[in-house]
Amino acid sequence: MTSASRRTVLRWLTGIGVVTVAPVGGFAGWLWADAARSNVGDLSFTTPLRIPPLAPAVSKGRFAKQFTLTLQRGVSELVPGKRTPTWGVNGAYLGPTVRARRGEQVTMRVVNNLGQTTTIHWHGMHLPAAMDGGPHQPIAAGGTWSPQWTIDQPASTLWYHPHLHSVTAEHVYRGVAGLFLVDDGDTRLPHTYGVDDVPLIIQDKNFNDDGSLDSSGIKFGGINVTGLLGDTILVNGTYNPFFRVTTSLVRFRLLNGSNARVYDVGFVDGRGFHLVGTDSGPLPAPLPLRRLMVSPGERAEIVVAFKPGERALLRSFAPDLESNILYEQLAGGGDEMDLLRLVAAPRLAPSPPLPPALSSAPPIRPAANAAVTRIVMGDFTFNDKTMDMKRVDHVATAGAVDVWEVRNDQDIPHNFHMHGVTFQVLSLDGRQPPPHMRGFKDTVIVPPDRTVRLAVQYLRYSDPLRPYMFHCHILAHEDAGMMGQFVTVSPADRPRVPRVLGHAHG
Structure with missing residues (x-):
């Protein structure tokens, strides 16, 4: 079913869902009942919460460490009495929590024992595009990928997960995911892992x-x-x-x-x-x-x-x-x-009281003449285009601050994630966003028929050949093509941006 015909059918069903007419109303009622899910009242809460272990690190010097993450298949008891084939990292399901400090150089040795190609993306990490782990950095079955970068961002909760084009949803769903915590030495908040x-x-x-x-x-x-x-x-x-x-x-x-x-x-x-x-x-x-x-x-x-x-x-x-x-x-x-x-x-x-102030980082402020990139979200498109690995959708200046306006033009919810940036929400439909949306972010929900305006801070890394991604992080939408890509370049590198990206990876 095409996106246009699906919209037509669903809008028609919306009408009959409000005013039901048999027998079609019965079908709409079945859809309604089948869609509803809840576990409220079903759980006894008798299983101790599993805390993912901290990933062991090998010291490579005073300010350098190496982590090994082995992607593997396994069997897990996710629900009582049932054996579930799963994927995991250094284990059968999910992965260890990687923890590193700002200023440290990290090497991530990723070993792919899944039996098929995948990637590992460092979601929210500030790093060169070649180390990002998007669809341009595949790890073949049996292969090893060893990206290296220096942690250079505020303390934050990040994560890692596969990002292979068109199969991200399946790979994440099977269990390949884990947290990546960045510390900066501030211990005023509770910080004993697994305890508080x-x-x-x-x-x-x-x-x-x-x-x-x-x-x-x-x-x-x-x-x-x-x-x-x-x-x-x-x-x-x-x-x-x-x-x-x-x-x-x-x-x-x-x-x-x-x-x-x-x-x-x-x-x-x-x-x-x-x-x-x-x-x-x-x-x-x-x-x-x-x-x-x-x-x-x-x-x-x-x-x-x-x-x-x-x-x-x-x-x-x-x-x-x-x-x-x-x-x-x-x-x-x-x-x-x-x-x-x-x-x-x-x-x-007893815990120390919460500090009245947490961060003195200045807000991201675009200049009055900052470039504006406008994105319209379709069913699984951006500006009526689906993902093309060879197409550069946007060229940004490394280290600059631009404005992105992202509009959800559909009746369904989307969200919007950018690699290689930090952004702040300037407005939601022209009005100041609610307080919880005003922090430093890389992912934001975009409700139907709404527009978010973002102040986007690009990283300083310049690479005309290797792109970062932007996409809806509802993974079925991403896999269906709701993704684009951009490069960040210095003025000197801008002439080197190709019209069509080559097949080189890494």
Whole structure:
């Protein structure tokens, strides 16, 4: 079904979903019921939350270290009593947390034992395009890739995952993903890993009766407007999880590692928390919130206060995707999902209070005459084009600040991720964005019929031959072609940008 015919059918179904007429109304009702998912009330929270191990590092000098990440197949018990074939990094499912400090040189030795070509992209990392791990840096089956760069960005919660063109959704869904934490020496926030500094990789899955992963729906097409939405939630690969709280404050690093699902995260008892960091670094000051929407690929750091002996339940409430009534349901807007039970010990170690200020980094300010790049999001297009590995969609000046205007021209939600930059949201439909969207970011949700205006800070690296990507991070949309690419170049390198990118990789 073409994108135009799918829009026609779905808009027609939207109408009959509001005013049902048999027998067609019965079909719309079936769609509505089939789309709704929830695990609320189904979990007993009896499994200790798995904490991904820290990746071991080999010292290569005072300010240099090497990590080895082996991509491999395995078998996991993701749901009780079932054996699930999975992919992982240094293990059967997911990967270790890589942790490095600003100023360190890191070498990532990536060994591909999956039996097929893939890539590993360092999502949110500031590094040369040749080290980025996008579709231009494939790792053949049995091959090893060893990118090297110096960490040069604020403390932040990043992650790594495959990024091979047209199969990213499948590779991530099978389990190849992990966190990459950047430290800068500031220890004012909770920072003891796995104790009061806790990663939460949130993913949704579907399972077949034999325990294998059900990948049906992972591709975008037909009435599937979003890609795969699962009815089973895993946190760090843990089903039915609880975490034992032992300190009065806990910092949770949230990663939406799902293919398509948007989470609206908060606590069932309505307690507040403080947002202290977004994708690309800390906020200027802790921001009090009760709910936070996180789209695929986005990260958020929140700090939560606990009292001795209490319990709290972290839930994803039904997100407002700002779509029409049927699209909203098909994209998961009606779904509520319990995520994690928090169980506080009878006595809690006291935590230092949150600092009133976190970051003094200046905002990203484009000049009045800054270049403006306008992007219109289609079903799976940017400006009516699908991804072409040989086409350069944009040429940027290394180190410059430009403005990007990204409009979602569809009835379905999208989000927007850029490699090789940090950006800030200047406006949402011409108005100031809500406070939680004003931090340093690399991924942002773009609701239907809305426009985000971004101040984009390009990295200083110049390379006329190797591009960075921009794309929707709803992975089925990305795989269907909703991706473009740009190069950042110095004035001296600008004449060297080819009309057509060659086949060289690396």
